Amino acid sequence: MTLKGILLSASMIALAGAATAETRIGMITTLSGGGASLGIDVRDGFLLAMEQAGRDDITLIVEDDEQAPDVAVQLADRMIQAEDVDIMTGIIWSNLAMAVVPSVTAQGVFYLSPNAGPSQLAGRGCNPNYFNVAWQNDNLHEAAGAYANSAGYSNSFILAPNYPAGQDALAGYKRFYEGELAGELYTQLGQTDYAAEIAQIRASGADSVFFFLPGGMGISFLRQYGDSGLDIPVIGPAFSFDQNILQAVGADALGVVNTSQWSPDLDNEANAAFVAAYQEAYGRLPSLYASQGFDTANLILSALEVASPADDPDAFREALRAADFVSTRGDFAFGPNHHPIQDIYVREVVQEGDIFTNRLVGVALEDRGDAYAAECQM
Amino acid sequence: MSAILIVEQVLNGLQFGVMLFLMAAGLTLIFGVMGLINLAHGSLYMVGAFVAATVAGLTGSFLLALIAAMAAAAMAGAVIEMSVIRRLYHTDHLDQVLATFALILIFSEGTRAIFGSFPLYLDTPALLSGPVTLPLGIEYPRYRLALIAAGLAVALGLWLLIAKTRIGIQIRAGENDREMIAALGVDIRTLYTFVFALGAALAGLAGALVGAIQSVQVGMGEPVLILAFVVIVIGGIGSIKGAFVGALIVGLTDTLGGIFLPELFKLFMEPASATQIGASLSSMAIYLLMAAVLIWRPTGLYGVRA
Numbered sequence: 001m002t003l004k005g006i007l008l009s010a011s012m013i014a015l016a017g018a019a020t021a022e023t024r025i026g027m028i029t030t031l032s033g034g035g036a037s038l039g040i041d042v043r044d045g046f047l048l049a050m051e052q053a054g055r056d057d058i059t060l061i062v063e064d065d066e067q068a069p070d071v072a073v074q075l076a077d078r079m080i081q082a083e084d085v086d087i088m089t090g091i092i093w094s095n096l097a098m099a100v101v102p103s104v105t106a107q108g109v110f111y112l113s114p115n116a117g118p119s120q121l122a123g124r125g126c127n128p129n130y131f132n133v134a135w136q137n138d139n140l141h142e143a144a145g146a147y148a149n150s151a152g153y154s155n156s157f158i159l160a161p162n163y164p165a166g167q168d169a170l171a172g173y174k175r176f177y178e179g180e181l182a183g184e185l186y187t188q189l190g191q192t193d194y195a196a197e198i199a200q201i202r203a204s205g206a207d208s209v210f211f212f213l214p215g216g217m218g219i220s221f222l223r224q225y226g227d228s229g230l231d232i233p234v235i236g237p238a239f240s241f242d243q244n245i246l247q248a249v250g251a252d253a254l255g256v257v258n259t260s261q262w263s264p265d266l267d268n269e270a271n272a273a274f275v276a277a278y279q280e281a282y283g284r285l286p287s288l289y290a291s292q293g294f295d296t297a298n299l300i301l302s303a304l305e306v307a308s309p310a311d312d313p314d315a316f317r318e319a320l321r322a323a324d325f326v327s328t329r330g331d332f333a334f335g336p337n338h339h340p341i342q343d344i345y346v347r348e349v350v351q352e353g354d355i356f357t358n359r360l361v362g363v364a365l366e367d368r369g370d371a372y373a374a375e376c377q378m
Numbered sequence: 379m380s381a382i383l384i385v386e387q388v389l390n391g392l393q394f395g396v397m398l399f400l401m402a403a404g405l406t407l408i409f410g411v412m413g414l415i416n417l418a419h420g421s422l423y424m425v426g427a428f429v430a431a432t433v434a435g436l437t438g439s440f441l442l443a444l445i446a447a448m449a450a451a452a453m454a455g456a457v458i459e460m461s462v463i464r465r466l467y468h469t470d471h472l473d474q475v476l477a478t479f480a481l482i483l484i485f486s487e488g489t490r491a492i493f494g495s496f497p498l499y500l501d502t503p504a505l506l507s508g509p510v511t512l513p514l515g516i517e518y519p520r521y522r523l524a525l526i527a528a529g530l531a532v533a534l535g536l537w538l539l540i541a542k543t544r545i546g547i548q549i550r551a552g553e554n555d556r557e558m559i560a561a562l563g564v565d566i567r568t569l570y571t572f573v574f575a576l577g578a579a580l581a582g583l584a585g586a587l588v589g590a591i592q593s594v595q596v597g598m599g600e601p602v603l604i605l606a607f608v609v610i611v612i613g614g615i616g617s618i619k620g621a622f623v624g625a626l627i628v629g630l631t632d633t634l635g636g637i638f639l640p641e642l643f644k645l646f647m648e649p650a651s652a653t654q655i656g657a658s659l660s661s662m663a664i665y666l667l668m669a670a671v672l673i674w675r676p677t678g679l680y681g682v683r684a
Contacts, residue, residue, distance in 0.1 A: 203383035229509030
């Protein structure tokens with residue numbers, strides 16, 4: 001059941017005036033329901049970067065899509081037609097991105113994805129006005145597949161929700177993983193009970209479980225998995241073990257290995273400053289989603305220094321493509337299809353005092369682009 | 379496919395079924411006695427889960443949390459019955475749907491205002507966490523076994539209440555002929571409030587029990603509500619026995635369909651497409667079942683009215 005159109009916050013960032021034209025940014029993200037923690041982190045990371053920049057010529061409009069494609073489409077239409085935004089961002093879920101992004105970019109508005117990176121938009125459906133600042137969906141799963149080989153797993157049971165990012169996840173894992181599959185399952189998006197899947201894992205004789213279940217789904221799965229008495233090792237992308245999931249799951253996740261393009265202990269100056277400022281501002285550790293929101297805002301800010309999207313869209317696009325900003329991930333560059341080329345790391349879940357978090361243990365893939373860039377023509 | 383997998387899935391189906399029964403029982407009682415379609419039943423389920431999570435967080439006692447969840451849901455049920463629902467008994471079903479849909483929105487946004495958008499977590503009690511080893515070497519979560527037992531106990535209690543007590547006689551009489559029992563001097567308003575609160579308490583209990591294995595979040599009641607409607611349509615509207623049988627059928631169909639249908643299709647097609655077709659058919663299975671039951675018996679398995 002959905003409640004349409006909650007205007008969550010319309011935040012103006014104020015400072016003394018420059019003469020440049022105002023830039024309007026529309027953010028549609030998930031701020032309620034089981035997937036809320038992802039959207040809240042993206043928003044908070046984004047807002048932190050905007051506050052640090054302190055510019056008064058940027059208006060940010062934030063709205064909650066309730067993780068529903070129809071709501072997201074309506075919000076996008078309203079933002080473009082009534083709010084006259086120049087740049088849009090924020091969508092977490094790939095099924096929502098597929099519903100919104102093609103029409104947004106077709107109307108000449110820039111879209112910068114802080115999270116969803118469906119393969120369709122990286123390949124044939126790529127667009128000069130679409131940039132992905134996070135990853136192509138497959139990336140972290142490819143890294144998990146590569147890790148599974150190095151860990152010696154040869155019989156994985158793999159599962160993911162049945163939506164574009166879930167299909168990308170299993171495709172990504174299988175692209176690098178060389179062993180056999182003990183089973184392959186698609187679950188419902190937003191599913192909360194995994195008893196039937198866990199029974200199938202138990203019966204499959206697998207030596208490892210790879211799962212992609214972001215947000216509340218991951219919490220339910222890990223808690224039920226812990227309760228089932230199964231001790232087959234689990235691996236996954238960082239989405240299955242992000243900062244919010246770990247706090248809710250607790251000790252059941254200790255020692256689990258996961259793959260990410262970012263980690264709170266990644267050793268570079270920008271990241272250390274980001275982690276400290278985020279904790280100071282919000283009283284919690286940032287998740288990878290927060291780092292993606294922060295990077296997205298900084299990329300936009302770096303391009304705004306060069307040109308305004310309303311006055312000179314071509315120059316603004318070139319400035320985005322140059323990616324001349326300091327990323328919390330260290331090295332960051334765009335590939336030919338406007339998706340990142342970056343290192344993907346292996347992390348391990350550790351406990352520090354009362355806090356469960358991730359620590360880097362190695363690099364899974366270096367300078368990884370994506371498998372779809374060749375299909376993109378723009 | 380091993381026997382262990384089948385047994386485990388049957389247990390999962392039973393567990394799902396008895397939890398559906400707790401929801402469907404209240405829904406079917408309310409429809410049977412008052413002739414009211416209550417879409418807000420899922421909200422009462424959510425109220426139970428949130429109250430349980432809060433009380434468990436404050437006191438650390440799961441039992442207290444369950445009692446508080448039932449009490450709070452019953453109270454919420456009684457309050458909305460007296461303030462809103464009571465005005466709807468003589469109106470069209472469309473008015474009832476509109477008004478109770480409004481209640482869903484009020485409950486959802488109210489809960490969001492109080493508890494925020496982040497899901498809450500209710501831990502299973504230490505006594506019931508972890509797996510238990512059943513005969514044949516089957517490992518099964520202890521808490522889910524307890525859910526099955528609790529659901530069956532509630533079903534038995536409800537049957538005793540309806541079949542053996544004075545209030546049960548009044549409820550059954552109310553289902554058959556409202557005007558007559560009012561004429562016989564039974565206080566029909568109090569009876570309605572009681573039935574509504576009873577249904578609400580069962581929904582709240584289900585919310586609290588299920589909340590411990592899933593996450594407690596705004597909007598958690600609506601997917602269950604849809605299934606509960608399927609259950610009462612299959613079982614026959616107004617029939618507790620029908621709700622029980624229907625809930626078990628739906629629970630088992632939903633759980634077992636997911637593993638048997640892909641296997642069935644593998645017999646005559648290649649594995650990859652068999653898995654895909656089987657999986658999509660299994661998510662439709664309960665609705666196909668409902669359609670089949672309605673063709674065979676338009677009033678449901680145990681229903682008397684069309």
